[in-house]
Amino acid sequence: MALYSAAAAVLSGLERGEGGLKSLVYGSGFPHARQLYALVAETLRYGPVLDALLDGAALLRVEKKLPPPLAKVLVYDLLFGKGLKCGGRWKALVRRHRARLQAELARLKVRRGVSRDEDLLQPAPGAGPPATQVPRYVRVNVLKTCVDDVVEFFKRQGYSFLGKAGRWTDFHDNRLYTSGHIILQDKASCLPAFLLSPAAGSHVIDACAAPGNKTSHLAAILKNKGHIFAFDLDTKRLATMNTMLMRAGITSCKLAQQDFLTVDPHDPKYSKVKYILLDPSCSGSGMVARLPLEEAAPSAERLQALAGFQRKVLSHALRFPAVQRLAYSTCSVHREENEDVVHAVLREQGSAFRLVSAFPSWPCRGLATFPGAECCLRASPVDTLTQGFFVAILERCGEEAALPSSLPAGTEENLQQEEGMEPGAAPPKKKRRKKQRVKA
Ligand code: SAM
Numbered sequence: 001m002a003l004y005s006a007a008a009a010v011l012s013g014l015e016r017g018e019g020g021l022k023s024l025v026y027g028s029g030f031p032h033a034r035q036l037y038a039l040v041a042e043t044l045r046y047g048p049v050l051d052a053l054l055d056g057a058a059l060l061r062v063e064k065k066l067p068p069p070l071a072k073v074l075v076y077d078l079l080f081g082k083g084l085k086c087g088g089r090w091k092a093l094v095r096r097h098r099a100r101l102q103a104e105l106a107r108l109k110v111r112r113g114v115s116r117d118e119d120l121l122q123p124a125p126g127a128g129p130p131a132t133q134v135p136r137y138v139r140v141n142v143l144k145t146c147v148d149d150v151v152e153f154f155k156r157q158g159y160s161f162l163g164k165a166g167r168w169t170d171f172h173d174n175r176l177y178t179s180g181h182i183i184l185q186d187k188a189s190c191l192p193a194f195l196l197s198p199a200a201g202s203h204v205i206d207a208c209a210a211p212g213n214k215t216s217h218l219a220a221i222l223k224n225k226g227h228i229f230a231f232d233l234d235t236k237r238l239a240t241m242n243t244m245l246m247r248a249g250i251t252s253c254k255l256a257q258q259d260f261l262t263v264d265p266h267d268p269k270y271s272k273v274k275y276i277l278l279d280p281s282c283s284g285s286g287m288v289a290r291l292p293l294e295e296a297a298p299s300a301e302r303l304q305a306l307a308g309f310q311r312k313v314l315s316h317a318l319r320f321p322a323v324q325r326l327a328y329s330t331c332s333v334h335r336e337e338n339e340d341v342v343h344a345v346l347r348e349q350g351s352a353f354r355l356v357s358a359f360p361s362w363p364c365r366g367l368a369t370f371p372g373a374e375c376c377l378r379a380s381p382v383d384t385l386t387q388g389f390f391v392a393i394l395e396r397c398g399e400e401a402a403l404p405s406s407l408p409a410g411t412e413e414n415l416q417q418e419e420g421m422e423p424g425a426a427p428p429k430k431k432r433r434k435k436q437r438v439k440a
Contacts, residue, residue, distance in 0.1 A: 196218070
């Protein structure tokens with residue numbers, strides 16, 4: 001019973017907005033956090049279906065003492081899960097309604113014209129792809145391995161391309177991940193470093209860097225040569241980043257816990273910084289919720305505050321005297337944090353910087369809110385099967401000749417979908433392991 005009570009308590013906490021799924025699960029004190037997480041997550045996934053069943057079977061009207069969150073968890077497990085393994089008196093109570101609930105389920109499938117339980121999770125016609133259909137991507141860490149070896153490794157583990165992943169396949173425990181051979185990173189989030197495209201050996205700033213996915217991508221593009229100055233305010237995120245960079249074998253990066261706005265652009269240390277990647281804090285409104293209740297629309301005040309910070313930090317980044325190219329990105333869908341920020345800062349800069357067309361063949365462009373906004377790119381679950389994302393590439397005017405004109409080839413190949421992989425073998429051979437020297 002403890003499992004069902006704990007799951008019901010997490011559901012109630014989510015409904016009251018007391019925290020996210022992970023924090024409520026891990027804060028619950030329940031000893032088997034993974035089991036609890038999976039049960040709540042699945043109950044949430046089936047949320048609308050469970051509502052329809054509870055309503056159709058009038059369960060809550062008949063069993064007035066049964067709390068609704070507990071009813072959902074129990075009915076989920078009875079019909080779609082493990083079949084009520086525990087549950088004491090509540091189990092007996094819900095089991096009494098099993099026939100009625102099963103009949104409701106059958107009726108619901110007929111009404112929706114589907115035969116499998118999973119098909120009930122499909123969105124209404126006309127809606128975009130559900131979050132669960134946005135593939136999860138992995139980036140291959142080319143400092144340690146190559147795409148072909150990673151594909152071979154997964155094949156040996158029994159995965160196949162284009163199949164469906166198991167519901168709760170979690171790559172955090174996969175040896176390729178724990179050994180730094182792959183990085184779990186959405187395809188759209190790989191665009192900023194790819195488009196910044198710093199030449200091997202150059203000096204680069206990652207202004208808001210933690211937890212470091214883009215920093216590690218930059219290091220791979222730099223072939224671990226040159227120098228990355230990475231800043232972040234958040235100690236915990238920096239600690240995670242340090243672990244991740246060490247695991248990925250990155251030696252070309254220096255981390256600093258510092259407000260980027262206080263970094264002196266005229267410090268001689270940064271005199272050779274030609275490239276800046278700026279991925280500041282944002283509303284995160286482009287992050288597709290993989291589970292219901294994860295998203296909350298930002299208020300107008302919050303958007304304004306974020307946009308103010310983003311403008312400030314972008315202006316600051318452009319004050320570095322040697323900077324020639326800058327990638328600005330957010331995982332927000334709001335123009336206030338995207339096109340509006342870029343437009344305001346470009347206007348403030350006069351003729352010093354311009355937008356360059358980012359990845360012209362990318363299908364989804366910046367919103368036409370100012371002339372040239374189509375140089376920016378956007379990404380979305382519907383258009384690009386990725387998280388919602390925005391990237392703008394700014395270049396100092398008159399410096400084109402000093403920069404590489406073409407984009408690195410083959411990056412698309414490095415973005416392998418996690419989807420379609422099933423677990424089992426040893427990671428591909430390491431290329432080379434250098435002494436790790438990452439400072440926090
Ligand atoms: N680029 C990171 C990646 O790919 O893993 C994600 C960065 S996240 C969107 C934004 C980061 O900016 C947060 O880690 C936050 O702590 C940091 N941040 C916020 N304000 C900052 C500031 N003034 N100076 C430096 N970092 C800041």
